[in-house]
Amino acid sequence: MDAAAVHAVHLAAFPTAAEAELVASIRASGLYIPDFSIVAELEGRVVGHALMSHADLDHHGVRLPVLVLAPFAVHPASRGRGTGTALMHECLGRADHAGEPLVLLVGHPGYYPRFGFAPAGRYGIRPPEPMSDAVLLAKRLSGYDPTWRGQLRYPAAFEVVMDDLERPLPPSASS
Template sequence: MLIRREIPADLAAVRAVTIASSYKPHEEEPVEVILRDSLHKGENWIPALSLVAEGEDGAIIGHALCTWGRIGAVRVPNLSLLGVRCDHRRRGVGTALVHATLAAADALDTLMVVVLGDPDFYGRFGFQPSTDFGIVGEEPAWEHMFQIRPLHAYDPSVQGEFTYPEPFGSI
């Protein structure tokens, strides 16, 4: 498996992975696909933190997408979407994508990475409850799933409410 930056030629394959990994029988098009398309076109998309996992045959088997959010005036990357093809789950693809995302974010000298997700999964990578850092999400109900992974440039004075970029609030 190879983890690399997403390139324009990957768009259709990444969209297919998003559809397959987010499929819900009651949805014509999963909301994750609509969100991914909108985020990818937005000004807060971070190309350097938009990664794909290639299988041995060169096919895209997973992806991670980050966007810029804010804590006050400070831009902070948010791991907005993580998807793995169903036939490649539980093989380390998601783990490799998260590790690569954190390493790439650290290389960009960002303070931290924010995620809204399963604490059991993301806790393995050093994510901790955001409230431990004086940071809150936009929805109080998210408290246990809204997490922060401090990086080498972490600054404990950066506290407050994390604001997601558009189109999060409109989808």
């Protein structure tokens, strides 16, 4: 992975540097899985990046590992050409192939349902407080187990984005 190019994509894609820092933070933790860090290139340039890593689902005090997709971004200059769609299909394909039960993310409810994401609350999965229930989305994979319910707990590596995750998302579909 070209870390500098990936950093630049997230800096350009998000209003703050938090998501770019999240990539570095996850890489510095023990949670980084190279196969779950996916780069999109157009004409030899890095234009998108998606990272999946494990968080815990607190199931009556038992910690179950679930995948969270964050960050996920395409450079603003390269949007609307299917790159985000291709990145998402690659993420879900790799997660499914690895036998993961589901993928969770915090994102715009207008974009992710096209990939089969639904409000996580529908499957009995709650975000950490004070995050709103409305923003946590889940995609079930073939290894999904409906008994996996409870509250999502982000690892310490996510501290850098906690303020962003707790803020309501803007209503615009153009961000």
